[in-house]
Every structure is written in structure tokens, then in C-alpha cells.
Amino acid sequence: MAFTIKVNGSPHSVDVDGDTPLLWVLRDVLGMTGTKFGCGMALCGACTVHVDGAPTRSCVTPIEGIGPSEITTIEAIGATAAGARVQKAWLEREVVQCGYCQSGQIMAASALLATNPRPTDGDIDDAMSGNICRCGTYVRIREAIKQAAQSSGKGG
Secondary structure: OEEEEEEOOEEEEEEOOOOOEHHHHHHHHOOOOOOOOOOOOOOOOOOEEEEOOEEEEHHHOEHHHOOOOEEEOOOOHHHOHHHHHHHHHHHHOOOOOOOOOHHHHHHHHHHHHHHOOOOOHHHHHHHHOOOOOOOOOHHHHHHHHHHHHHHOOOOO
């Protein structure tokens, strides 16, 4: 079946079955490999992308459900204000260890700051709870989110 989806501001026509997960369309059809496969059950967060700004697990999101929604991936999150601040803080706080989960972590953190520029520790915990880091960099992740919030001039 043919679908036209908008990814990172550009339309893309794809010919896949309607139940094909968005993750595989992004990675295998469009060649955008920044979004990672982790568990395939929406439990780890490695596959997180934004659909109309909301963090979404692409491994369980069928392409037929996307419609006219705007999809943003890790490849373009740095073009957003929150995404740019998060990526900068990630580097300055040296969050990355193995790096596998980081695209999903950055996407979740960027969505949080886009909707809540002054998150509390509880807000951060809630927003990031579905993103697993096997290396255990949770303390650095929280520090980076707080730094990104403060760098917006709106954070506390």
C-alpha cells in the first residue's frame, strides 16, 4: 500500500503494508537509522520519535495510523529549540556511555522541555520513566535535562 508521511519537514512516499511499524519505515525504507530498535514492545524507549510533538514508540506505531501527522526523528531534533538545548547539554554533561539508548532519551527529554520548560524532578522522572539506559547514566540524564531547561532562560 502507498502512504505519504511527513518526516522532518519533508513528505516521503512509501509502499509498505499498513501494519508495518513506523520504526521499520524510518530505518529500512527511508534509511534514517538514528532511531533504534530495542525491545519491539514499546517498553525501552530506544525507538522514540515525535508524532505531532508527542513522544511516540515507533516500534508499535503502524504506518497506517500516521496520516497527516508530522514525524520528527533524532536526525532533525536539533533544529528545534528544545532539541538543540538538550543535545548541547547531553554533550556538556557527557551523558553518553554506550550510546544505544541516547536517541530515544534525547527525543523524550526534548518533548518534555517543549511542553514543560520548568520541569521538576518528578516531571523529569515521569517523562523519562519509559526510557531505559542499560549503562545507568540516569543521574547525568537528569543533570542534562535540568541544564537544558536552565539554558532556555525559562528553567528553574
